[in-house]
Amino acid sequence: QVQLVESGGGLVQAGGSLRLSCAASGRTSSIYVMGWFRQAPGKEREFVAHIMWSGYSPTYADSAKGRFTISRDNAKNTVYLQMNSLKPEDTGVYYCAASSRYYSTNRQFGGSYDYWGQGTQVTVSS
Numbered sequence: 001q002v003q004l005v006e007s008g009g010g011l012v013q014a015g016g017s018l019r020l021s022c023a024a025s026g027r028t029s030s031i032y033v034m035g036w037f038r039q040a041p042g043k044e045r046e047f048v049a050h051i052m053w054s055g056y057s058p059t060y061a062d063s064a065k066g067r068f069t070i071s072r073d074n075a076k077n078t079v080y081l082q083m084n085s086l087k088p089e090d091t092g093v094y095y096c097a098a099s100s101r102y103y104s105t106n107r108q109f110g111g112s113y114d115y116w117g118q119g120t121q122v123t124v125s126s
Contacts, residue, residue, distance in 0.1 A: 002026045002098050002115040009094060009120030012086055016124070020081040022096030022117060033099040033107055034079040036070060038122070040092035047108040048094070049081060059107065063089075086124045093119040 008020040024031060035050035049060045049070040058070045069082040079096060097113035104112040 002028060002031060002100070004096050004098060004115055004117035006094060006096050006117040006120040009122045011123045011125065014087055014124055014126050016086050017082070017084045018086065018122060020083065020094055020096075020120060020122070022079045022081075024077045024079070024098060027100075028077045030100040031098045032102050033104070033113075034070075034072065035097045035099070035107065035113060036079075036081045036094060037097060037110055038090075038092040038094045039119075040089070043092075045095070045110055047110070050107050051079065061108070083122070086122075088124045088126045091122060091124045094122050095119045 003025045005023045008018060012018055031053045033050055033052055036048040037045050038048050039045040047061050048064050049068055051058045051070045051072055067085045072079045096117045098115040099113045106112055
């Protein structure tokens with residue numbers, strides 16, 4: 001099993017920045033991909049970004065490109081999401097997820113992930 005704990009959420013005004021962290025524990029050696037998803041009030045959960053646990057191949061949703069940066073610190077078993085130029089539409093609960101599957105047809109699909117954190121609230125005020 002893998003346990004994921006998100007942190008770093010909070011309240012920020014539009015144009016501000018936040019850095020989210022996702023600490024993984026347990027069988028971290030089984031992780032191939034770490035991803036970030038978010039869910040705005042009244043909306044479905046959507047993909048934000050993902051990164052390979054080994055190597056460097058970040059992928060971003062169109063809404064995040066140019067503003068968000070996903071990174072990792074393997075020594076700390078932690079993945080980060082640096083969010084800059086935040087907009088009110090970025091508001092939502094942000095979840096980190098881990099996939100233990102080497103093969104996947106779509107890493108931007110939540111069903112491709114096996115473990116999920118409890119989420120951290122991000123609120124962007126206008």
